[in-house]
Amino acid sequence: RKVVLSGIQPSGFIHLGNYLGAVQNWVQLQHNPDIHERFYSIVDYHAITQKYVGASLDDTVTDESIDTLQQDPSPQELTLKTAATLLACGIDPSKSTLFVQSHVNAHTELMWFLSCLTPMSWLNKMIQYKEKKGGKGDNKTGLGLFSYPVLMAADILAYRATLVPVGEDQTQHLELAKDIAERYNRLFASGREFFPLPDKLSFEESPWVYNRVMSLQDASKKMSKSDPSKKSCINLIDDPEMIRLKIQKAKTDSLGKIKYDSLRPELQNLLHIYAALEGIDIAKVDQLFIDDNMASFKTKLANKIIDKICPIGEKAIKMCSNEEDRLLEILDKGAKQAQLRSEETMRQMKQLAGILRKG
Numbered sequence: 001r002k003v004v005l006s007g008i009q010p011s012g013f014i015h016l017g018n019y020l021g022a023v024q025n026w027v028q029l030q031h032n033p034d035i036h037e038r039f040y041s042i043v044d045y046h047a048i049t050q051k052y053v054g055a056s057l058d059d060t061v062t063d064e065s066i067d068t069l070q071q072d073p074s075p076q077e078l079t080l081k082t083a084a085t086l087l088a089c090g091i092d093p094s095k096s097t098l099f100v101q102s103h104v105n106a107h108t109e110l111m112w113f114l115s116c117l118t119p120m121s122w123l124n125k126m127i128q129y130k131e132k133k134g135g136k137g138d139n140k141t142g143l144g145l146f147s148y149p150v151l152m153a154a155d156i157l158a159y160r161a162t163l164v165p166v167g168e169d170q171t172q173h174l175e176l177a178k179d180i181a182e183r184y185n186r187l188f189a190s191g192r193e194f195f196p197l198p199d200k201l202s203f204e205e206s207p208w209v210y211n212r213v214m215s216l217q218d219a220s221k222k223m224s225k226s227d228p229s230k231k232s233c234i235n236l237i238d239d240p241e242m243i244r245l246k247i248q249k250a251k252t253d254s255l256g257k258i259k260y261d262s263l264r265p266e267l268q269n270l271l272h273i274y275a276a277l278e279g280i281d282i283a284k285v286d287q288l289f290i291d292d293n294m295a296s297f298k299t300k301l302a303n304k305i306i307d308k309i310c311p312i313g314e315k316a317i318k319m320c321s322n323e324e325d326r327l328l329e330i331l332d333k334g335a336k337q338a339q340l341r342s343e344e345t346m347r348q349m350k351q352l353a354g355i356l357r358k359g
């Protein structure tokens with residue numbers, strides 16, 4: 001039985017990296033007849049590992065940190081906008097279960113159980129924790145940021161998912177989920193695959209899929225919702241002017257000619273984005289811009305992004321302002337389906353692990 005699960009954090013607006021690395025694959029998977037079930041979750045409990053938890057733990061609250069807290073959209077608003085954007089991208093609630101993580105109990109409950117099986121040394125190896133914690137010491141970093149990968153393992157295992165379409169940055173977390181599943185199976189199911197070992201579903205064979213879109217301001221970092229530099233990512237709900245501006249300001253080199261070259265990582269990233277949006281091979285992209293300079297190439301790239309992305313963003317914004325009730329209804333229905341499936345896993349999981357059943 002093939003079950004797909006994936007998640008996206010409402011830690012900001014869905015950006016081009018999320019779209020090219022994950023969401024467009026979610027949409028494609030809806031047309032794959034080999035797959036029995038698809039669960040797509042807006043993982044709001046993951047999103048709070050960084051935002052206000054981090055801020056309130058920092059007891060030296062500066063004026064600046066108050067500003068950022070006030071300016072940022074609330075978790076509610078981001079969750080709704082994320083749901084609307086996913087629907088606008090083509091997630092179809094009749095083919096996929098779309099739901100909010102905090103609406104379904106099993107995620108946090110299973111997480112607790114799995115936490116007890118997970119050695120801290122496994123979590124100490126997680127690169128994302130080190131990156132996100134940045135220069136902050138342990139007394140200013142929430143426990144949730146450290147245990148985040150266990151919650152992600154619970155997200156996946158609660159549905160006994162077999163396939164997880166994620167970007168390249170999630171590979172290590174997925175490996176951890178596999179190790180945790182294996183450990184449960186060995187300890188409580190005599191090695192039988194009670195939890196199937198989830199596989200990363202990547203689409204590397206398709207030239208137009210990029211599992212790692214880089215920041216427009218720093219080609220050594222991936223494009224991220226939580227990047228404090230607003231110029232570093234293109235959001236699906238950005239308007240055309242904003243997209244033009246961000247591409248114009250995107251960091252590049254001064255070598256003039258447009259040529260695909262691994263020694264020019266900023267340009268390489270922009271060419272990847274073009275190729276991905278156009279659905280063509282990178283070798284072909286190189287030829288398209290043989291007569292261009294950086295400025296004319298950037299104009300063409302901005303136009304391409306506007307063509308492909310803005311219709312999605314406009315649809316999402318319209319949905320948020322005109323159809324909030326319908327959005328909530330879809331999420332409610334999704335949560336009920338997800339609850340049903342994950343409750344059954346929990347019942348069996350607890351039975352195997354010897355936890356007393358409830359009345």
Ligand code: ATP
Nearest residue numbers: 009011017021022166167211212213223224225226
């Ligand atoms: P945050 O910075 O808060 O972690 P994010 O931008 O990394 O946000 P997530 O919600 O953590 O977004 O990830 C959602 C999905 O998008 C995941 O499958 C992740 O692998 C994928 N993804 C995130 N960033 C990129 C990127 N730059 N390129 C390709 N895929 C990405």
Ligand code: MG
Nearest residue numbers: 009169224225
């Ligand atoms: Mg992330």
